Amino acid sequence: MNIFNIIGPVMVGPSSSHTAGAVRIGNVCRKLLGEKVRKADIYFHGSFRRTGRGHGTDRALLAGLMGFAVDDPRIPDSFSYAEKAGMLFSFHGIDLGEDAHPNSVKLDLESVSGRKLSIVASSVGGGSILINEIDGLSANFSGELPTLIVHNLDQPGHVAEVTSMLQHKSVNIATMQLYRSGRGGHAVMVIECDQEVPEESLDWLKHLEGVEKVTYYSLSED
Amino acid sequence: MFQSLEEILQACSEKKKLFWEIVLEDDCKEEGITREESLEKMHLTWKAMADSDRSYDPGLLSASGLSGGDAAKMDAWRKRGTTICGDFLNRMMVRALRVAESNACMKRIVAAPTAGACGVIPAVLLTIQEEKKLKDSEMVRALYVAGGIGGVIAGRFCISGAEGGCQAEIGSAAAMASGAAVYLMGGTNEEIANACALTISSMLGLVCDPVAGLVEVPCIKRNVTGTMNAVAAAEMTLAGIQTRIPPDEVIDAMKTVGRSIVPELRETGLGGLAATQTGQKIREALEREQ
Numbered sequence: 001m002n003i004f005n006i007i008g009p010v011m012v013g014p015s016s017s018h019t020a021g022a023v024r025i026g027n028v029c030r031k032l033l034g035e036k037v038r039k040a041d042i043y044f045h046g047s048f049r050r051t052g053r054g055h056g057t058d059r060a061l062l063a064g065l066m067g068f069a070v071d072d073p074r075i076p077d078s079f080s081y082a083e084k085a086g087m088l089f090s091f092h093g094i095d096l097g098e099d100a101h102p103n104s105v106k107l108d109l110e111s112v113s114g115r116k117l118s119i120v121a122s123s124v125g126g127g128s129i130l131i132n133e134i135d136g137l138s139a140n141f142s143g144e145l146p147t148l149i150v151h152n153l154d155q156p157g158h159v160a161e162v163t164s165m166l167q168h169k170s171v172n173i174a175t176m177q178l179y180r181s182g183r184g185g186h187a188v189m190v191i192e193c194d195q196e197v198p199e200e201s202l203d204w205l206k207h208l209e210g211v212e213k214v215t216y217y218s219l220s221e222d
Numbered sequence: 223m224f225q226s227l228e229e230i231l232q233a234c235s236e237k238k239k240l241f242w243e244i245v246l247e248d249d250c251k252e253e254g255i256t257r258e259e260s261l262e263k264m265h266l267t268w269k270a271m272a273d274s275d276r277s278y279d280p281g282l283l284s285a286s287g288l289s290g291g292d293a294a295k296m297d298a299w300r301k302r303g304t305t306i307c308g309d310f311l312n313r314m315m316v317r318a319l320r321v322a323e324s325n326a327c328m329k330r331i332v333a334a335p336t337a338g339a340c341g342v343i344p345a346v347l348l349t350i351q352e353e354k355k356l357k358d359s360e361m362v363r364a365l366y367v368a369g370g371i372g373g374v375i376a377g378r379f380c381i382s383g384a385e386g387g388c389q390a391e392i393g394s395a396a397a398m399a400s401g402a403a404v405y406l407m408g409g410t411n412e413e414i415a416n417a418c419a420l421t422i423s424s425m426l427g428l429v430c431d432p433v434a435g436l437v438e439v440p441c442i443k444r445n446v447t448g449t450m451n452a453v454a455a456a457e458m459t460l461a462g463i464q465t466r467i468p469p470d471e472v473i474d475a476m477k478t479v480g481r482s483i484v485p486e487l488r489e490t491g492l493g494g495l496a497a498t499q500t501g502q503k504i505r506e507a508l509e510r511e512q
Contacts, residue, residue, distance in 0.1 A: 001223060003249045004263060006335050006372035006381070006398075007343075007365050010270040013325030014284070014437040016337050051435040051491075054286045054508060056328050071270075076328040125382060126336075 009127060012075040017103055018048065018055035021123030023075065025105060026064015028131060028143040029119050031217055035111035037065045037087055043094035046102035048123075058091050061105065070127065096120065104132070134215060137188045138179045143217065145174050145192040150205060151213040154180045154187040158210060162189060165205065171195045186212070196220065223373040224248065226470045227415040230370055234411045241401075241411045242363040245370035264362045267332055271321075271344045274331045278320035282327040286508055289326040289438045293319035310353060314453065315446045318345035322445040326438045335372045335381040338437045339395035341445030343368055346399040346452050350406050360406065367405045368398035371418050378470070379477040383430035384489040386480035392441075392448040393425035393476065399449065403456040413459050419469035420455035426479050429487035431494025434505040440495055 011020040030037060042061060044052050052058055056076065063078035066085065074081055082089055096104050101122035109117045120133035131139050134149060141147045148166075152158045159178065166173060172194040180187035196218055206214045224230050224245075233244045249260050280294035293316055299305065300312035322341035325331045331340040343365075351361055375381060375394045383391045400417040409417070425448070433439040465472065486493030495501050 001373065001376050002253060003223075003245065003366070003369040003373060004267065006376060007264070007369045008267055008332055008334070010267065010330065010332050011337065012328055013331050013337050013340070014328065016333055019328070019337070020333075047435065050509065053511065054284070054434060054436040054438075056285060059328070071330050073330055125384065127333075 005126070009070060011070045011127070012060075012073065015055045016127040017123045017125055018051065018057045019060045019075075020070040020127040021103065021129050022048075022057045022060035022105070023064040023068065023070045024127060024129045024143065025121040025123065025131075026061045027067065027069075028129065028217065029107055029109060029117070029121070030065050030067055032119065032131075032134070032215055033109050033111050033115060033117050035113055035115060037109055038112045039088040039110040040065055041090050041092070041108040043092045043106040043108075045094050045096040045100055045104040045106070048103050048105055049093045061107075062089060065109075101130070101132075134188075135213075137181070137186070138177075139188070139190050140177060141175075141190055141192055141217070145194065146196045146219050147217040148191045148193060148197055148202075149215040149217070150189050150191075150211060151215075152187055152189075153210040153212065154182075154184050155210055158187070158208075159189060161208060162191070162205065165201055166191070166193065166197070169198055169201055171197055223252065223377050224370065225374070225377050227371070227374050227418065227473075228468075228470055230374070231411055231415060240363075241370060241405060241414050242366035245366040245373070249366075261362060264365050265358065268358060268362050268365055270330065271332045271334070272348060274321050274324055274329065274340070275317050275344050275348055277329065278324055279327070279329075282323070282329070284323075284326040284436075284438055285328070286434065286436055286438060288433070288436065288504070289323055289442055291323075292442070293317075293323055310349065311450070311453070313352070314345045314349045314449050317348055318342060318445040318449045319442065321345065322442040326436075326442060334368070335376070335394050335398065336383070336391045338383065338441045339391040339445065339448065341442070342392065342395035342448040342452060343399045343402070345445070345449045346403050347406070350403060354406070356406060364402040364406050367414055368402040371398045371401045371414070374470075375473055375476075378473050379480060382489075386476070387428060387483045387488055388430040388444060389422070389425050389428040389476055390480060391430065392444045393422055393428055395445075396425060396448040396452040396455075397421040399452040400455045400459075403453060404459050407456070407460055409456075409460060415469040416465050417456045417459040419465035419467065419472040420458055420463075421451055422472045422476055423465065423467070424451050424455065426476055427483070429483060429494050430489045431487055431496045432489065432491055433496045433501040434508050435489075435491035435496070439501075439504075
């Protein structure tokens with residue numbers, strides 16, 4: 001742990017997990033969507049559902065979706081900023097099951113150009129977060145590293161294609177996870193990298209046969 | 223990060239350097255940044271702490287309606303001049319309330335080590351700075367002392383109420399503030415560790431029992447008592463009073479005590495004050511609103 005996590009972060013209160021973590025979930029979702037959010041339907045689970053209003057979790061999440069940082073003093077007024085920006089939003093309760101982290105949230109998002117994204121994320125303590133699911137498939141990454149998510153058909157060779165591309169671009173893999181819905185069905189790889197993946201490589205991946213969707217989470221500012 | 227206070231003290235004596243400098247050097251090494259970069263960042267953190275006190279708005283209420291305005295009451299009492307423990311300690315109490323209430327009201331604070339305990343360190347340090355007319359550069363060094371202590375506690379145990387109870391949040395904040403206060407008063411490296419031990423010894427076993435699960439009741443007022451514990455331990459230390467149990471062992475005791483705190487008393491809102499009749503009523507009323 002870094003000293004500025006002990007004396008810090010500088011943040012808008014009241015809770016690192018329920019407020020700062022919620023802002024970060026919003027930040028990561030906005031980047032994954034790749035565009036401004038037009039519509040957000042937000043479903044709170046567990047402790048987020050029970051104590052979210054008192055912790056400003058709703059306002060924090062919305063602020064994060066607009067790209068506000070964890071210490072942005074506009075966080076408490078994010079509803080009115082969102083309304084001014086013409087963003088549609090709604091909040092609901094949900095039960096994501098016993099296995100879900102108590103501080104979990106599901107977001108159904110739509111971008112200004114009509115792109116859709118469904119995400120389940122959780123705030124796991126001290127402002128750290130995990131993205132658990134993207135469009136119904138497991139993901140599990142923290143948003144602390146550049147992350148490449150490739151949805152593909154479950155057939156031989158796709159992992160090799162992606163990893164050799166990364167090797168070619170001198171991108172080191174920090175963690176890698178593979179999931180599939182069933183043999184020969186849909187599969188997803190989630191790769192956290194030490195370096196950013198170049199845009200042309202992402203385009204190249206998108207056009208590969210058998211690759212259904214490429215989502216990239218970059219640390220660079222948009 | 224250092225795994226024990228003893229390690230920091232050893233590094234101090236080997237390199238003939240002060241506590242804060244050893245912690246600063248360690249941060250530079252771990253993060254791969256220069257001394258200037260680290261100091262600049264800590265300076266901004268100190269500014270943010272001072273702002274979190276200065277920007278207090280007595281008119282604000284928290285979303286639950288449970289908190290707000292108490293720091294203004296405390297300050298009005300202080301100004302009447304008929305307090306029990308004098309102006310200096312009352313100023314500290316005012317600040318602890320201001321920053322902790324601001325946190326509950328969604329204002330900008332520095333989590334130190336957590337958002338729930340954010341009032342303790344600014345209360346102790348800003349008031350000492352005001353009283354002793356110390357420069358900001360000196361205060362930045364004090365924050366490294368506090369950070370070094372917090373880092374050891376986080377490494378040996380934790381700084382989260384959900385894991386270790388309130389002793390790990392307010393208790394840690396007070397231990398950090400106490401060591402920093404001793405440094406500012408010219409205490410030795412060993413005395414910094416001593417103050418940390420004395421503080422934690424007095425706060426072992428403190429449970430985390432927030433009403434309705436919110437960082438408000440009793441968290442805000444515990445920032446005040448944490449502050450008082452911190453200065454009492456610093457004052458005892460400066461008088462030459464020694465801890466009988468070595469500082470790292472005291473931190474380990476906090477860990478074993480933390481392990482035996484039942485889950486109901488670790489931020490679940492199910493035990494202690496949260497489980498009282500009134501605590502339950504408050505929770506039910508808020509859940510209906512939700």
